[in-house]
Amino acid sequence: MNYATTEKLLKDMDYDSNDALSIQNSISSTEESSLIDNVLNAEGENQTEDSNIISAEELADSFGILILLPENSSWIADEEYCLVDENNLKIAYHDFIADTDCTLLVSKNNNLNLPQNEYDETLNESWEGKTISSQNIVVKVQNKGNDEKMVLATWEYNEYQFAIIGEDKNDSNSIPKVALNIIKNLD
Incomplete structure:
Protein backbone atom coordinates (compact mmCIF):
# COMPACT_ATOMS: atom_id res chain seq x y z
CA MET A 1 0.00 0.00 0.00
CA SER A 51 24.21 -27.43 -1.84
CA ASN A 52 23.66 -30.85 -3.45
CA ILE A 53 23.18 -29.49 -6.99
CA ILE A 54 26.32 -30.09 -9.05
CA SER A 55 27.46 -30.12 -12.66
CA ALA A 56 27.76 -33.29 -14.75
CA GLU A 57 31.56 -33.10 -14.58
CA GLU A 58 31.62 -32.70 -10.78
CA LEU A 59 29.17 -35.57 -10.61
CA ALA A 60 31.51 -37.83 -12.59
CA ASP A 61 34.27 -37.22 -10.04
CA SER A 62 32.13 -37.85 -6.96
CA PHE A 63 29.67 -40.48 -8.29
CA GLY A 64 32.06 -42.36 -10.54
CA ILE A 65 30.22 -42.04 -13.84
CA LEU A 66 29.68 -39.26 -16.40
CA ILE A 67 26.00 -38.90 -17.26
CA LEU A 68 25.30 -36.56 -20.15
CA LEU A 69 21.85 -35.54 -21.29
CA PRO A 70 21.35 -34.51 -24.93
CA GLU A 71 22.88 -31.08 -25.54
CA ASN A 72 20.14 -29.96 -27.92
CA SER A 73 18.46 -27.02 -26.12
CA SER A 74 15.32 -27.35 -28.23
CA TRP A 75 14.96 -30.88 -26.83
CA ILE A 76 16.31 -30.86 -23.25
CA ALA A 77 16.53 -27.88 -20.88
CA ASP A 78 16.60 -26.87 -17.23
CA GLU A 79 18.86 -29.73 -16.14
CA GLU A 80 19.55 -29.99 -12.41
CA TYR A 81 22.04 -32.62 -11.28
CA CYS A 82 21.58 -33.42 -7.58
CA LEU A 83 23.67 -35.90 -5.62
CA VAL A 84 21.14 -37.26 -3.12
CA ASP A 85 23.77 -39.28 -1.24
CA GLU A 86 26.93 -41.20 -2.11
CA ASN A 87 24.90 -43.93 -3.86
CA ASN A 88 21.97 -42.03 -5.38
CA LEU A 89 21.66 -39.31 -7.97
CA LYS A 90 18.66 -37.39 -9.26
CA ILE A 91 18.62 -35.35 -12.45
CA ALA A 92 15.56 -33.23 -13.19
CA TYR A 93 15.05 -31.79 -16.67
CA HIS A 94 12.41 -30.62 -19.12
CA ASP A 95 11.84 -32.59 -22.32
CA PHE A 96 10.38 -30.27 -24.96
CA ILE A 97 9.57 -33.10 -27.38
CA ALA A 98 7.57 -35.09 -24.81
CA ASP A 99 6.41 -31.73 -23.39
CA THR A 100 7.00 -32.79 -19.80
CA ASP A 101 9.29 -32.53 -16.81
CA CYS A 102 11.27 -35.73 -16.29
CA THR A 103 13.34 -37.21 -13.51
CA LEU A 104 16.35 -39.43 -14.10
CA LEU A 105 17.26 -41.54 -11.08
CA VAL A 106 20.60 -43.34 -10.83
CA SER A 107 21.60 -45.71 -8.07
CA LYS A 108 25.05 -47.18 -7.49
CA ASN A 109 25.21 -50.65 -5.90
CA ASN A 110 21.56 -50.35 -4.77
CA ASN A 111 18.10 -51.02 -6.06
CA LEU A 112 16.22 -48.00 -7.33
CA ASN A 113 13.28 -46.86 -5.24
CA LEU A 114 10.65 -46.46 -7.97
CA PRO A 115 7.00 -45.49 -7.62
CA GLN A 116 4.69 -48.49 -7.56
CA ASN A 117 2.55 -47.93 -10.64
CA GLU A 118 0.61 -50.41 -12.72
CA TYR A 119 1.90 -50.38 -16.29
CA ASP A 120 0.12 -51.87 -19.29
CA GLU A 121 2.27 -54.87 -20.30
CA THR A 122 0.92 -54.76 -23.85
CA LEU A 123 2.59 -51.36 -24.24
CA ASN A 124 6.05 -52.49 -23.01
CA GLU A 125 8.94 -51.84 -25.38
CA SER A 126 12.64 -52.69 -25.47
CA TRP A 127 15.22 -50.34 -26.94
CA GLU A 128 18.91 -51.14 -27.38
CA GLY A 129 21.94 -48.93 -27.34
CA LYS A 130 25.71 -49.31 -27.23
CA THR A 131 28.21 -47.65 -24.93
CA ILE A 132 31.47 -46.12 -26.17
CA SER A 133 33.14 -49.51 -25.63
CA SER A 134 30.34 -51.26 -27.63
CA GLN A 135 28.67 -52.83 -24.60
CA ASN A 136 25.04 -53.56 -25.52
CA ILE A 137 22.46 -52.11 -23.09
CA VAL A 138 18.73 -52.91 -23.16
CA VAL A 139 16.29 -50.21 -22.07
CA LYS A 140 12.90 -51.46 -20.86
CA VAL A 141 10.15 -48.90 -21.51
CA GLN A 142 6.84 -49.22 -19.68
CA ASN A 143 3.73 -47.13 -20.34
CA LYS A 144 0.62 -46.70 -18.24
CA GLY A 145 -2.63 -47.44 -20.03
CA ASN A 146 -6.08 -45.91 -19.58
CA ASP A 147 -5.12 -42.59 -21.18
CA GLU A 148 -2.52 -41.96 -18.49
CA LYS A 149 0.71 -40.91 -20.10
CA MET A 150 3.25 -42.03 -17.47
CA VAL A 151 6.42 -43.53 -18.97
CA LEU A 152 9.17 -45.41 -17.14
CA ALA A 153 12.44 -46.29 -18.90
CA THR A 154 14.89 -48.48 -16.94
CA TRP A 155 18.31 -49.99 -17.66
CA GLU A 156 21.52 -51.12 -15.97
CA TYR A 157 25.17 -50.42 -16.66
CA ASN A 158 27.81 -52.14 -14.53
CA GLU A 159 26.91 -51.40 -10.88
CA TYR A 160 24.54 -48.56 -11.83
CA GLN A 161 20.77 -48.74 -12.24
CA PHE A 162 18.95 -46.02 -14.18
CA ALA A 163 15.33 -44.93 -14.48
CA ILE A 164 13.70 -42.04 -16.32
CA ILE A 165 10.20 -41.16 -15.16
CA GLY A 166 8.05 -38.74 -17.11
CA GLU A 167 4.79 -38.18 -18.88
CA ASP A 168 4.40 -38.68 -22.57
CA LYS A 169 2.21 -35.88 -23.85
CA ASN A 170 3.45 -35.58 -27.43
CA ASP A 171 6.04 -38.16 -28.49
CA SER A 172 6.32 -41.65 -27.03
CA ASN A 173 9.89 -42.04 -28.29
CA SER A 174 11.49 -39.03 -26.65
CA ILE A 175 12.09 -40.52 -23.18
CA PRO A 176 13.79 -43.74 -24.38
CA LYS A 177 15.81 -41.67 -26.88
CA VAL A 178 17.19 -39.69 -23.93
CA ALA A 179 18.16 -43.04 -22.37
CA LEU A 180 19.96 -44.09 -25.56
CA ASN A 181 21.79 -40.75 -25.67
CA ILE A 182 23.00 -41.29 -22.10
CA ILE A 183 24.07 -44.87 -22.93
CA LYS A 184 26.09 -43.88 -26.03
CA ASN A 185 28.21 -41.60 -23.81
CA LEU A 186 28.93 -44.21 -21.13
CA ASP A 187 32.47 -45.55 -21.08
Missing part, protein backbone atom coordinates in the same frame (compact mmCIF):
# COMPACT_ATOMS: atom_id res chain seq x y z
CA ASN A 2 1.57 3.34 -0.98
CA TYR A 3 1.42 6.67 0.85
CA ALA A 4 -1.21 8.22 -1.47
CA THR A 5 -3.56 5.27 -0.99
CA THR A 6 -3.10 5.36 2.79
CA GLU A 7 -3.65 9.14 2.86
CA LYS A 8 -6.85 8.85 0.79
CA LEU A 9 -8.26 6.12 3.02
CA LEU A 10 -7.48 8.09 6.16
CA LYS A 11 -8.87 11.32 4.67
CA ASP A 12 -12.14 9.53 4.02
CA MET A 13 -12.09 8.48 7.69
CA ASP A 14 -11.30 12.06 8.97
CA TYR A 15 -7.57 11.56 9.70
CA ASP A 16 -4.98 14.18 8.69
CA SER A 17 -1.91 13.65 6.47
CA ASN A 18 0.46 13.39 9.46
CA ASP A 19 -1.51 10.36 10.63
CA ALA A 20 -1.30 8.95 7.11
CA LEU A 21 2.49 9.33 7.04
CA SER A 22 2.86 7.78 10.49
CA ILE A 23 0.65 4.81 9.60
CA GLN A 24 2.34 4.38 6.20
CA ASN A 25 5.80 4.36 7.84
CA SER A 26 4.57 1.79 10.34
CA ILE A 27 3.14 -0.39 7.56
CA SER A 28 6.29 -0.02 5.45
CA SER A 29 8.51 -0.91 8.38
CA THR A 30 6.44 -4.01 9.17
CA GLU A 31 6.26 -5.07 5.51
CA GLU A 32 10.00 -4.49 5.08
CA SER A 33 10.83 -6.52 8.17
CA SER A 34 8.53 -9.32 7.04
CA LEU A 35 9.98 -9.22 3.52
CA ILE A 36 13.56 -9.41 4.84
CA ASP A 37 12.65 -12.37 7.07
CA ASN A 38 11.01 -14.17 4.14
CA VAL A 39 14.00 -13.56 1.85
CA LEU A 40 16.46 -14.79 4.50
CA ASN A 41 14.37 -17.90 5.13
CA ALA A 42 14.09 -18.61 1.40
CA GLU A 43 17.82 -18.10 0.90
CA GLY A 44 18.57 -20.49 3.75
CA GLU A 45 16.26 -23.14 2.27
CA ASN A 46 17.73 -22.66 -1.21
CA GLN A 47 21.29 -22.93 0.08
CA THR A 48 20.48 -26.23 1.74
CA GLU A 49 18.69 -27.52 -1.35
CA ASP A 50 21.24 -26.09 -3.80
Whole structure:
Protein backbone atom coordinates (compact mmCIF):
# COMPACT_ATOMS: atom_id res chain seq x y z
CA MET A 1 0.00 0.00 0.00
CA ASN A 2 1.57 3.34 -0.98
CA TYR A 3 1.42 6.67 0.85
CA ALA A 4 -1.21 8.22 -1.47
CA THR A 5 -3.56 5.27 -0.99
CA THR A 6 -3.10 5.36 2.79
CA GLU A 7 -3.65 9.14 2.86
CA LYS A 8 -6.85 8.85 0.79
CA LEU A 9 -8.26 6.12 3.02
CA LEU A 10 -7.48 8.09 6.16
CA LYS A 11 -8.87 11.32 4.67
CA ASP A 12 -12.14 9.53 4.02
CA MET A 13 -12.09 8.48 7.69
CA ASP A 14 -11.30 12.06 8.97
CA TYR A 15 -7.57 11.56 9.70
CA ASP A 16 -4.98 14.18 8.69
CA SER A 17 -1.91 13.65 6.47
CA ASN A 18 0.46 13.39 9.46
CA ASP A 19 -1.51 10.36 10.63
CA ALA A 20 -1.30 8.95 7.11
CA LEU A 21 2.49 9.33 7.04
CA SER A 22 2.86 7.78 10.49
CA ILE A 23 0.65 4.81 9.60
CA GLN A 24 2.34 4.38 6.20
CA ASN A 25 5.80 4.36 7.84
CA SER A 26 4.57 1.79 10.34
CA ILE A 27 3.14 -0.39 7.56
CA SER A 28 6.29 -0.02 5.45
CA SER A 29 8.51 -0.91 8.38
CA THR A 30 6.44 -4.01 9.17
CA GLU A 31 6.26 -5.07 5.51
CA GLU A 32 10.00 -4.49 5.08
CA SER A 33 10.83 -6.52 8.17
CA SER A 34 8.53 -9.32 7.04
CA LEU A 35 9.98 -9.22 3.52
CA ILE A 36 13.56 -9.41 4.84
CA ASP A 37 12.65 -12.37 7.07
CA ASN A 38 11.01 -14.17 4.14
CA VAL A 39 14.00 -13.56 1.85
CA LEU A 40 16.46 -14.79 4.50
CA ASN A 41 14.37 -17.90 5.13
CA ALA A 42 14.09 -18.61 1.40
CA GLU A 43 17.82 -18.10 0.90
CA GLY A 44 18.57 -20.49 3.75
CA GLU A 45 16.26 -23.14 2.27
CA ASN A 46 17.73 -22.66 -1.21
CA GLN A 47 21.29 -22.93 0.08
CA THR A 48 20.48 -26.23 1.74
CA GLU A 49 18.69 -27.52 -1.35
CA ASP A 50 21.24 -26.09 -3.80
CA SER A 51 24.21 -27.43 -1.84
CA ASN A 52 23.66 -30.85 -3.45
CA ILE A 53 23.18 -29.49 -6.99
CA ILE A 54 26.32 -30.09 -9.05
CA SER A 55 27.46 -30.12 -12.66
CA ALA A 56 27.76 -33.29 -14.75
CA GLU A 57 31.56 -33.10 -14.58
CA GLU A 58 31.62 -32.70 -10.78
CA LEU A 59 29.17 -35.57 -10.61
CA ALA A 60 31.51 -37.83 -12.59
CA ASP A 61 34.27 -37.22 -10.04
CA SER A 62 32.13 -37.85 -6.96
CA PHE A 63 29.67 -40.48 -8.29
CA GLY A 64 32.06 -42.36 -10.54
CA ILE A 65 30.22 -42.04 -13.84
CA LEU A 66 29.68 -39.26 -16.40
CA ILE A 67 26.00 -38.90 -17.26
CA LEU A 68 25.30 -36.56 -20.15
CA LEU A 69 21.85 -35.54 -21.29
CA PRO A 70 21.35 -34.51 -24.93
CA GLU A 71 22.88 -31.08 -25.54
CA ASN A 72 20.14 -29.96 -27.92
CA SER A 73 18.46 -27.02 -26.12
CA SER A 74 15.32 -27.35 -28.23
CA TRP A 75 14.96 -30.88 -26.83
CA ILE A 76 16.31 -30.86 -23.25
CA ALA A 77 16.53 -27.88 -20.88
CA ASP A 78 16.60 -26.87 -17.23
CA GLU A 79 18.86 -29.73 -16.14
CA GLU A 80 19.55 -29.99 -12.41
CA TYR A 81 22.04 -32.62 -11.28
CA CYS A 82 21.58 -33.42 -7.58
CA LEU A 83 23.67 -35.90 -5.62
CA VAL A 84 21.14 -37.26 -3.12
CA ASP A 85 23.77 -39.28 -1.24
CA GLU A 86 26.93 -41.20 -2.11
CA ASN A 87 24.90 -43.93 -3.86
CA ASN A 88 21.97 -42.03 -5.38
CA LEU A 89 21.66 -39.31 -7.97
CA LYS A 90 18.66 -37.39 -9.26
CA ILE A 91 18.62 -35.35 -12.45
CA ALA A 92 15.56 -33.23 -13.19
CA TYR A 93 15.05 -31.79 -16.67
CA HIS A 94 12.41 -30.62 -19.12
CA ASP A 95 11.84 -32.59 -22.32
CA PHE A 96 10.38 -30.27 -24.96
CA ILE A 97 9.57 -33.10 -27.38
CA ALA A 98 7.57 -35.09 -24.81
CA ASP A 99 6.41 -31.73 -23.39
CA THR A 100 7.00 -32.79 -19.80
CA ASP A 101 9.29 -32.53 -16.81
CA CYS A 102 11.27 -35.73 -16.29
CA THR A 103 13.34 -37.21 -13.51
CA LEU A 104 16.35 -39.43 -14.10
CA LEU A 105 17.26 -41.54 -11.08
CA VAL A 106 20.60 -43.34 -10.83
CA SER A 107 21.60 -45.71 -8.07
CA LYS A 108 25.05 -47.18 -7.49
CA ASN A 109 25.21 -50.65 -5.90
CA ASN A 110 21.56 -50.35 -4.77
CA ASN A 111 18.10 -51.02 -6.06
CA LEU A 112 16.22 -48.00 -7.33
CA ASN A 113 13.28 -46.86 -5.24
CA LEU A 114 10.65 -46.46 -7.97
CA PRO A 115 7.00 -45.49 -7.62
CA GLN A 116 4.69 -48.49 -7.56
CA ASN A 117 2.55 -47.93 -10.64
CA GLU A 118 0.61 -50.41 -12.72
CA TYR A 119 1.90 -50.38 -16.29
CA ASP A 120 0.12 -51.87 -19.29
CA GLU A 121 2.27 -54.87 -20.30
CA THR A 122 0.92 -54.76 -23.85
CA LEU A 123 2.59 -51.36 -24.24
CA ASN A 124 6.05 -52.49 -23.01
CA GLU A 125 8.94 -51.84 -25.38
CA SER A 126 12.64 -52.69 -25.47
CA TRP A 127 15.22 -50.34 -26.94
CA GLU A 128 18.91 -51.14 -27.38
CA GLY A 129 21.94 -48.93 -27.34
CA LYS A 130 25.71 -49.31 -27.23
CA THR A 131 28.21 -47.65 -24.93
CA ILE A 132 31.47 -46.12 -26.17
CA SER A 133 33.14 -49.51 -25.63
CA SER A 134 30.34 -51.26 -27.63
CA GLN A 135 28.67 -52.83 -24.60
CA ASN A 136 25.04 -53.56 -25.52
CA ILE A 137 22.46 -52.11 -23.09
CA VAL A 138 18.73 -52.91 -23.16
CA VAL A 139 16.29 -50.21 -22.07
CA LYS A 140 12.90 -51.46 -20.86
CA VAL A 141 10.15 -48.90 -21.51
CA GLN A 142 6.84 -49.22 -19.68
CA ASN A 143 3.73 -47.13 -20.34
CA LYS A 144 0.62 -46.70 -18.24
CA GLY A 145 -2.63 -47.44 -20.03
CA ASN A 146 -6.08 -45.91 -19.58
CA ASP A 147 -5.12 -42.59 -21.18
CA GLU A 148 -2.52 -41.96 -18.49
CA LYS A 149 0.71 -40.91 -20.10
CA MET A 150 3.25 -42.03 -17.47
CA VAL A 151 6.42 -43.53 -18.97
CA LEU A 152 9.17 -45.41 -17.14
CA ALA A 153 12.44 -46.29 -18.90
CA THR A 154 14.89 -48.48 -16.94
CA TRP A 155 18.31 -49.99 -17.66
CA GLU A 156 21.52 -51.12 -15.97
CA TYR A 157 25.17 -50.42 -16.66
CA ASN A 158 27.81 -52.14 -14.53
CA GLU A 159 26.91 -51.40 -10.88
CA TYR A 160 24.54 -48.56 -11.83
CA GLN A 161 20.77 -48.74 -12.24
CA PHE A 162 18.95 -46.02 -14.18
CA ALA A 163 15.33 -44.93 -14.48
CA ILE A 164 13.70 -42.04 -16.32
CA ILE A 165 10.20 -41.16 -15.16
CA GLY A 166 8.05 -38.74 -17.11
CA GLU A 167 4.79 -38.18 -18.88
CA ASP A 168 4.40 -38.68 -22.57
CA LYS A 169 2.21 -35.88 -23.85
CA ASN A 170 3.45 -35.58 -27.43
CA ASP A 171 6.04 -38.16 -28.49
CA SER A 172 6.32 -41.65 -27.03
CA ASN A 173 9.89 -42.04 -28.29
CA SER A 174 11.49 -39.03 -26.65
CA ILE A 175 12.09 -40.52 -23.18
CA PRO A 176 13.79 -43.74 -24.38
CA LYS A 177 15.81 -41.67 -26.88
CA VAL A 178 17.19 -39.69 -23.93
CA ALA A 179 18.16 -43.04 -22.37
CA LEU A 180 19.96 -44.09 -25.56
CA ASN A 181 21.79 -40.75 -25.67
CA ILE A 182 23.00 -41.29 -22.10
CA ILE A 183 24.07 -44.87 -22.93
CA LYS A 184 26.09 -43.88 -26.03
CA ASN A 185 28.21 -41.60 -23.81
CA LEU A 186 28.93 -44.21 -21.13
CA ASP A 187 32.47 -45.55 -21.08
